[in-house]
Amino acid sequence: MCPTDVGPPDFKTMLPDVIKKNYGKWKYHEILKPGVMKHVAESGDELYTVRAGSPKLVSTDFIRDLCNVADKYCDGHLRFTSRYNPEFLTPKKENVEPIIKELNKLGLPVGGTGSGPGACLSNVIHTQGWIHCHGAASDASGIVKALMDELYDYFVGKKTLPAKTRLSLACCLNMCGAIHASDVAVVGMHTRIPNIDHEKMRAMCEIPTVAASCPTKAIRRHPDPNIKSVVVDETKCMYCGNCFTVCPAMPLANAEGDGVAIFVGGKVSNARKPPMFSRVVVPHLPNNPPRWPEVVNTVKHIFEVYADNARMGERMGEWIQRVGWERFFKLTDLPFPVQLIDDFELARDTFRSTTQFKWT
Amino acid sequence: MCPTDVGPPDFKTMLPDVIKKNYGKWKYHEILKPGVMKHVAESGDELYTVRAGSPKLVSTDFIRDLCNVADKYCDGHLRFTSRYNPEFLTPKKENVEPIIKELNKLGLPVGGTGSGPGACLSNVIHTQGWIHCHGAASDASGIVKALMDELYDYFVGKKTLPAKTRLSLACCLNMCGAIHASDVAVVGMHTRIPNIDHEKMRAMCEIPTVAASCPTKAIRRHPDPNIKSVVVDETKCMYCGNCFTVCPAMPLANAEGDGVAIFVGGKVSNARKPPMFSRVVVPHLPNNPPRWPEVVNTVKHIFEVYADNARMGERMGEWIQRVGWERFFKLTDLPFPVQLIDDFELARDTFRSTTQFKWT
Amino acid sequence: MEDKTPMVDELEKGPWPSYVKELKRAAKKHDSVKDLIKVQERSFQRKMTQWKHGGIVGVKGYGGGVIGRYVQNPEEFPNVAAFHTMRVNHPSGWFYDTKALRTICDIWDKHGSGMTNFHGSTGDIILLGCTTEELQPTFDELSEHGFDLGGSGSDLRSPTACVGPGRCEWACFDTLGLIYDITKTYQMELHRPPYPYKTKIKASGCPNDCVAAIARSDFSLIGTWRDNLRIDQNAVKEYADKKFDIQRLVVAKCPTEAIELVKGKLELTHPEDCVRCMHCINLMPKAIRPGVDTGATILVGAKAPIIHGAVLSTVLIPFIKVQPPYTEIKQLWEKIMEWWDENGKTRERLAELIDRMGMPAFLKAIDVEPCPQMVNTPRANPYFFWG
Amino acid sequence: MEDKTPMVDELEKGPWPSYVKELKRAAKKHDSVKDLIKVQERSFQRKMTQWKHGGIVGVKGYGGGVIGRYVQNPEEFPNVAAFHTMRVNHPSGWFYDTKALRTICDIWDKHGSGMTNFHGSTGDIILLGCTTEELQPTFDELSEHGFDLGGSGSDLRSPTACVGPGRCEWACFDTLGLIYDITKTYQMELHRPPYPYKTKIKASGCPNDCVAAIARSDFSLIGTWRDNLRIDQNAVKEYADKKFDIQRLVVAKCPTEAIELVKGKLELTHPEDCVRCMHCINLMPKAIRPGVDTGATILVGAKAPIIHGAVLSTVLIPFIKVQPPYTEIKQLWEKIMEWWDENGKTRERLAELIDRMGMPAFLKAIDVEPCPQMVNTPRANPYFFWG
Ligand code: SRM
Ligand code: SRM
Ligand code: SRM
Ligand code: SRM
Ligand code: SF4
Ligand code: SF4
Ligand code: SF4
Ligand code: SF4
Ligand code: SF4
Ligand code: SF4
């Protein structure tokens, strides 16, 4: 009988010596250049970090590649960041350039650090998409690759941003990754009601449960009592997929209707302004694999307008808060369709109850 | 047969000559002293205004008194403000002091003007209370008199405030006067469930209508089918009085439970900050006629703390927004009972979703 | 019932003008007010209202304008057994000549209690306390003298306007003219409740909003301008010379950094950023004025808390010219009323209906194009409809 | 099915590291990934997912940790007919030695597809693509080598921590230690779904919140301090000497005007106003540091949009000391879980339950005193309960 509930390995066994020694006793850090940081401990010890980009969806050989670098320069230690980036840690300054060289040889960019003046774009938090999830309204890895190919210069620091900018993607509005507070979020969205499979419904789902799962009460019993299934009211369905989560007979995928929405202006950190939600600025762009040009261009355009207009150190949401959303739409030249106006539960609080606004 | 639908008199017939002549062509104004303004027209014409306080609930003789003053000094013209204050208008500067003298002789204070540096308190917007309304959880005229006796110096400008400060009162949470956006609002509140008169219920109300009127679904049919009436669930009733509005058999008045709540920090104007709602800071103070000492002292105390701490030109809500509510409670030394935490429909948006706060 | 009213008497004292003094003046002529004072004393003793729930009374041909009121103990207080109030509509801007005022006073002393609210918080002249029999004669006489009732019940309530062009240099449109016109045009809607609930219109000449339209009217018109505010540098210099701290009190408080002091001159360096908040104008009325391409912003949906919490008006039309005969404004209002009337439940105000049906549905129904000025932020949730 | 995958191949190009390249590397060893590439091509062609809705699979004794997945057309893609993912819990802070990593790789090449997510967005090592039969052997071998599963289903999900004391000078408590301890303590809750729905715990060492706890955990611990931040004036001078614009970039952006430049010195002139936003510290890490009386703020209730819109965590405990054995924190969490478990409906997250029952009811149930730090503003509506 194999052991169960052993829990994850104790992180302490995974720490390089310099960290063990200076654990909790760091004094300050410097960003030496994109992707390279120096942390200095109270003891005077130094710790150099090299951060690389990763596609998240990687083979075991990729991980072995990373291990090789770590064995060679980092006494066999490495870590990953909360945004999937591998980080190579070494007390030896002279190892930094060799690590970078090896990583570049592996095709991995070094960068993704910094905030305030001269920030890089870090990796994209993203989800499964068509690689694995049954609910995906868009792909994840594919569209992220297309995006990052275009935004590459922002990652490696050839182009910089006014402040930390977090780009995230989720392939349906479950928003795995909790990307709802990102500077820019790309979200897979259905725009058609579930395509009910009456056969499956009978076999696999309980009708009361299905009906109850719908937040807008769009689902009711099929009018024909012989059909033990349900129908969906087109005028009420908001394509949330909650019914599909509880019942496989209600898939929402639709080649024409599916696509993505773009949300902008969120943040997580408490620096300067409190955390904020991202807001919908483009309600729908089509799925256009493999390179999703509409999505890539829109996101890139938003980055550029932001970089050109925000003040130094101003997160995307802080910038928009300062200049106003009407100015954001003017500067980006994005249309303002009615879908952007909230009509959900807390809609009231998003309305403008003041005469203060700009003509643009 | 008498005429109907004649509509109100045409305001144009009521205007003094200087206004007729300069209608829409005013250039600037000055506040000469508390209660006295000078408006200058493009034409160079001058218009002097003297503003007096009024108890709103007045006799015809009071109005005749005002008319006497207007006849003597204002060519028989006067107006009232949106806060019930009579204003005496004259192109003659030399009439200003005599008008003030006459008004003072009548026992009427002159003041209530100004904003920014050196603002006076204006009149209290208020409602009917026990003088006339069936729903009043507190009085109106009585408590306002008690308040203004104490705050008198702020009206006449012996004491000034950092900025415009609007004090309002409503005798139940219907909030006649829409006092929900006042710097300080006193609101009559019930705290006991309706006292059902089963007899009256049968005679005067339709049970389904009564039940439907309750926003929290606290009302259901009386369990005894012989009693054609309803019962109220104590745990759900929020004493809103909506049932009483539709059915006279459900009065909420209760000598022990009734009292007032204090709301602060609202504003209406769009100057600097957008309009804001007032917020509950004291959920309950007892009715203690004729002078409501608890209420008067609390309001006065809030005025004083505000005057001592806000910056010049800062409305109460602007000040609180700058320093934070935790600081407001610290400075006023008011307790923070759980009733102040929202649990109504948009409650979510009032929670603090950031680590930014003060220890106080 | 004791005739002594010690608690009420207490409120004759003190510096602020006393409503008790007013009651006592009226009581000299009117027995009803004698009883009213006793009723007030009783309320003070019992800490409760002594009035019964409503009752439908009114005048011929009208559905509103009167609030029925009966005392709880008519045996004890027979003179206020029925003590209704009458809402009399006011001239826009609450301007009067003394002749008109004296006329009202005389009529009211003849038929009613001689007590009034000058004014009620919607803006009407409230004639406080009338028997059922005297309602019609009072109305008839008022009507003969050119006065009419205000609103009550599920009707359009008496519209109000700030003093505006009557005395204020900042009025961006003719608030008084507009409101008088609207009041006259919609007498029918004012006097014969046709709607699911009450509805209110208020007009303020500039964003200072001196009638609090944004807080308490279903349809708010607030003056604004599309061009740049005007600055008179000579006057700026006068302020500076008088040691008025322009930087700290004015420039630093501009919400959008639109205005700056540049070498002693006050300049609107970022005119496109000015949100017309009025602050700089308010503080330097001799030096700064609104622009000349003026009009109004229309906002909708303010109301008091019952039932879903208080609501402030929200922007519907960022800019509209306001000129007689006000056709566009009236058509818009009528379209809104039609939608509300068709879809609103009893006692559901416009804001509540918009919340229930959604702002997008509302815009579509009244055929108004969405624009970013309508919102503080676009939605954060992903739940929107197509088709 | 055509073997050509031109659309997928397109994504081998370009500067950003390519997941397609990774797929192709794994495909050399694993037939399943050959099919996976074709499935991806098919998705691109059809613009739709090719996967079926879930299916309950797992390993013995566990209720979570595996996501069942079946392809829609197993005839065409037999090697991914069943293609489940396994969530393997990570060492706190995602620290590894290469030995551990190579072990995982070897086990995964032996039993599964050789494809992974390093990491998933909750923080697990995602082993992507396993047949039903191989699940148990994979688990057994992982377990033998000291790895265990992460969460899935209605359980506690794998808790995560920022790198904290491991490398960051701002860590106000031992994020890694706490999260490791919590993870070990609650293995039961992690592996055998006991709750109405999923629940998450995340810990960030300071308000920068580098694991986004405030956005995505039902129970968020975020480091903070109660005393004053520390300033080293010599280091301030160095920044100034290097022409770093302290006034514009730091002082002017303090949200509360707590910090000021006074004669070249950077002074926390209003320490009581500092809201510990980290901004000044972030910009001048050599000169400014958090205080020394450190601990955490506990916030509750973050979640993604389904069903009532996304929620950010809200302050529950302004300050708590975070020290082993973390008894107080655990007791609090357990009380919250108990209340949620008792009252929550299926698929109702903590935040939604708080919204439904009301924050006051929640506070009462878990016996926490209300304080102003919990709210941005007190309520505006008058609807509160007594008794
Ligand atoms: C490594 C990592 C923590 C970990 O445990 O893995 C980390 C590490 C650091 N963060 Fe972070 N942050 C990390 C994710 C985050 C996140 C979460 C996320 O991105 O999903 C946030 C919140 C993002 C947001 O607000 O939306 C985050 C908000 C910050 C901030 C606040 C920036 C701001 O102005 O809003 C700082 C301060 C700064 O950089 O000035 C910061 C600062 C830092 C410092 C400088 C802390 C230190 O002294 O060591 C570290 C280097 C930052 C850098 O990249 O320049 N870290 N940091 C994460 C790296 C992710 C990556 O690969 O890019
Ligand atoms: C694998 C992963 C995405 C990824 O590529 O990284 C993922 C994948 C799925 N998530 Fe997730 N979620 C993943 C992190 C998240 C996060 C982020 C986090 O935990 O920090 C969130 C937002 C935070 C939160 O919990 O609110 C998240 C919010 C959801 C939701 C919405 C939950 C809600 O209450 O709003 C669902 C829907 C559900 O549970 O029915 C969901 C459901 C799912 C399911 C199980 C689909 C389903 O409906 O059954 C997905 C399985 C995909 C597949 O085929 O493998 N996933 N999911 C992440 C887990 C990897 C890991 O363990 O490390
Ligand atoms: C007479 C009146 C209009 C009327 O049609 O009756 C009026 C008249 C003026 N208002 Fe007002 N306001 C009047 C009610 C209001 C209201 C409504 C209310 O109080 O219920 C408001 C909104 C209050 C709020 O925001 O809560 C109001 C917000 C302002 C403001 C904005 C002040 C601010 O900083 O927020 C100004 C500008 C100023 O005073 O600097 C202003 C300025 C003015 C000016 C200076 C306009 C002018 O150039 O003539 C007038 C003299 C003001 C004074 O009292 O110092 N008026 N003003 C109202 C007098 C009421 C009273 O008796 O006190
Ligand atoms: C007389 C007056 C108070 C005063 O002393 O000034 C008043 C008195 C009453 N109001 Fe009011 N309201 C008065 C202005 C207002 C205002 C202010 C305004 O119009 O600008 C409001 C807030 C604005 C709004 O409409 O939202 C207001 C919001 C209410 C409400 C709540 C309406 C809502 O939708 O939230 C009710 C409850 C109702 O209609 O059932 C109400 C109901 C009432 C009733 C009719 C009581 C009832 O439930 O039947 C009161 C009759 C009292 C009596 O015995 O005479 N009254 N009421 C005001 C009318 C005088 C006038 O015509 O000039
Ligand atoms: S975001 Fe939606 S589609 Fe994508 S992995 Fe999560 S649940 Fe699946
Ligand atoms: S997708 Fe959502 S809104 Fe539409 S029927 Fe399903 S549960 Fe209801
Ligand atoms: S606030 Fe309430 S009690 Fe007072 S007059 Fe209005 S409806 Fe009557
Ligand atoms: S007072 Fe309000 S909450 Fe209470 S029973 Fe009546 S309608 Fe319901
Ligand atoms: S709202 Fe504007 S225009 Fe009207 S009186 Fe007030 S300040 Fe003047
Ligand atoms: S009106 Fe307001 S926004 Fe415009 S410049 Fe003046 S202060 Fe600034």
Ligand code: SF4
């Ligand atoms: S959250 Fe704070 S302590 Fe943790 S890594 Fe980020 S900056 Fe450092």
Ligand code: SF4
């Ligand atoms: S931590 Fe933030 S609030 Fe505190 S002094 Fe620094 S910038 Fe200001």
